[in-house]
Amino acid sequence: MDSQTIATAPEEQLPGGVGRHEHPSFLRHHFETVGQQREAASFGMWVFLLTEVMFFGGMFCAYLIFRNWYHPAFVAGSNTLDITLGTTNTAVLICSSFTMAMAVFSAEMRRKGALMLFLVLTIFLGLVFLGIKGVEWHQKYVDHHIPGMGFSIQEFVHPTNPKAVALAPDMAEKTQIYFSLYFLMTGMHALHMVIGVSLLFFLLWRASRGAYTEGHIMPIENFGLYWHFVDIIWIFLFPLLYLISRYQ
């Protein structure tokens, strides 16, 4: 019997006029099997993630071009970042990706306790990341390195770091472009983290009421894809912003 026949066949009526349902309650009627529903949901999520790749891609492209134009300013700006905090944050985010992957596994194994534990751990690590990011941003505020807000080129014209090369005032002004891109890219990434953590609270609440551990794990799985994607963006932001211009 093909799908057309299934769709148009009169539904067998049970007493009380209720249609007969011989499939899991979470299987939508326009899908034939649970496998097909999952495949469609994954496909949709990936198409969304590709639009996100293009969104961040524009910023990466801008960074690449400006870095080539104002290379000395980008080197000087990059060296004011705290590499220890940056590396710690990368590790924290990778840990959160691992706990999220384990949350997906727990949902698949139908273990409610483990699922909730891993979701809580992911929320915790996400908040730690945002906290460390906040500390870094605050340091930029203290140093007058936020573009436009009383920005100071002092550190770049008369560097305190003995390894640093003193920049001419016009090139030192261009460090504002580095910091604009720094705040734009880490800011957009942090916004994605905030949205992610908010969604995690919702998923945790639903999971506590028994959702996702009875076979229907698509919301957890698709959220996992989103969370790993945000991790990948940071995997590229970290070397570009912190690492590739270090003074030796």
Next chain:
Amino acid sequence: MSERNDPEHAEQHIVGPKVYGTVFGILLLLTATTTGVAFIDMGVYNAVVALAIACIKAALVVLFFMHIHYSSRLLKMTVGAGLFTFIVLILLTMSDYISRAWGMW
């Protein structure tokens, strides 16, 4: 209903803690490596090595954390098409900027 054998109806492959744990360990190791390497002077190769390590990390996340290694051809091709389009856009933009001032230096 007839038997379904085509891949879109296939059972989902469940990836276990062993794979996740191994990938997690490698990712942390690569993070330590990339930070360590940043302090060794290699000229332009600092950027090349850092980005190569980032690409390896991203590939590990996509293949194992995001299950693409175990996914259907449709999903593999979706990811591939996205990557391809992204590379085309970056290359076109870069070739434009590089050739703007061609011969003027």
